Amino acid sequence: MSLPTQTKQFLLAAHPKAEVNPSEQFKLVTNPIPDLKDNQVLLKVRYLSNDPAQRGWISYHPAPERLYVPPVQIGEVMRAGAICTVLKSTSSKFKEGDSVVATAGWTEYAVLPADQCTPLKQVEGLSETHYLGALGLTGMTAFYGLSVVRASKDDDLIVVSGAAGATGSLVVQIAKHLIGVKKVVGLAGNDSKCRWVESIGADKCINYKDKDWRKQLKEATQGNVDVYFDNVGAPILDAVMARMKTHGRIAACGAVANYNAGEGAEPVRNWFEVISSRLEIRGFIVFDGAANFGEYTSRLVEGWKAGKVQISDEGETVIPTSFESIPQTWLKLFAGANQGKLVTKLT
């Protein structure tokens, strides 16, 4: 097979302030592929990870120095995690045909230093796409977030928002099946998602689009909440704050409901609860937990082998996508179209 000499790429053309309009914010170009230097690999991108965090990486930020990772600059390839095949290698670490996980971005082919690639050690019976989800940063986020707020089997009740999403659905399973929390309540955006969240371990999942969801939340949280794993921000955050136990703990993971809202983002109105219920709130970033990723992965694989944790096709939404349609598949994240991890399969 002759190696490719050029690659299509999506570059960031403008920082979106609110809703993303792909034709304004992304520019499709074709660029030559550079020759390999020492210790590099030429990668063919096969799957792309779709993550709410990507929205933050391309936002307009008045103070970009305050971000936990540098933002994507105008003219750079749109950043994304990917599963790739090594086409050529000048590194002893990889050989042609190897599968790797790397932040290749929205590109057909990429040249990267070998030390920026992680070998994909496939577990028999598990689709490799799960290395973008349950066994990738998504699963690590769920595990690390629960550890930051010291979730334990002594907790009576954990609530998780975005419970049918990539991270939320793993939080449900880790909390219930691996940590042993007594009761897990999820919040998700439609009935079918809710039933799925219950099928993987939630004692109850509430559709926050129901008119009476606040009443349902109150009923499902009698005795009040030890830990809230927040994936969505206000206004659901406000509602759960009002249901916390005294000294309850909140893991602030994300605010996907507000990522596309720009200055219209929903503010937090229930701050008084932080004081009167003496809440502990902990913001966290998955990378802070890197020292534990090996342990988390082992526990997830063991839990899967023991039949406790589902790592299955139902826990991901894999969408076959032409290169030109990458942005449209990514935008499905913010429309709540996915159940579990949203993965782009390049066709």
Add this chain to the structure above:
Amino acid sequence: MSLPTQTKQFLLAAHPKAEVNPSEQFKLVTNPIPDLKDNQVLLKVRYLSNDPAQRGWISYHPAPERLYVPPVQIGEVMRAGAICTVLKSTSSKFKEGDSVVATAGWTEYAVLPADQCTPLKQVEGLSETHYLGALGLTGMTAFYGLSVVRASKDDDLIVVSGAAGATGSLVVQIAKHLIGVKKVVGLAGNDSKCRWVESIGADKCINYKDKDWRKQLKEATQGNVDVYFDNVGAPILDAVMARMKTHGRIAACGAVANYNAGEGAEPVRNWFEVISSRLEIRGFIVFDGAANFGEYTSRLVEGWKAGKVQISDEGETVIPTSFESIPQTWLKLFAGANQGKLVTKLT
């Protein structure tokens, strides 16, 4: 001296939803004083404590069971801490003429169980009114709040809002002189207060009514903030959130700026900072720290004797007040009229 047989009292007449209007919310009545049962004391109220928390105790709450103390009910005496003289006692714990601290409320005379009164052990050279302030719950709040967020001499920078208020002015002094934090920055509402806050130990105090206060805050927080002691809530909270260090800690003590705002209370708009800077936020209530009050009081008195901590007339605003004017003096709290603790001296 013959003992009084009746007492004036202010009862709560209505729960204010926003601004307090004394003629609507409080009702002045005269009631007979009951006879003493066993282990009770008859008290004459001499000084009243004025505290932002009182505003919360009388608010309309859709969910009063969520409050950290039961709210004041319609028809009950308005709750307030007080310094009182024992006029009569059926308890071996107190005798006529003793000074005590007790939650007597807005009343001339009160009959209370002896075990709800704390003997006022006056330190020579310190006015007894400080037992409502630096050596009372105010000082305990400052000390305990700093301990909840683990303020230590390893911290480079602490920011305190409401820095000229009762709690804030003690936070400044405890942080700088007793804990040994390297730099303390205050926020207060006028230039004269700011100069006083600097005189008691702040390296810098910013007038948040200055047009360029955000710029001043940015300049004063180069290197970013380890600990923020929040007495006021949003929008100052938002501005300081954007200046925190990664893993910075916030002690959520109060939100005085919003206590009278009802549904117009300022929401928190900078939640994204909680995640991206991995903030730790801790709501707290002074009563949770009761086990340490003895230690805190000793350290404050020692610090005062060593000339490190000012416990002086400048740290309190004592307003001679007729019984009928108690609500008007209390309202000065929310107008920012006081420097240090606001104490009502009944005339």
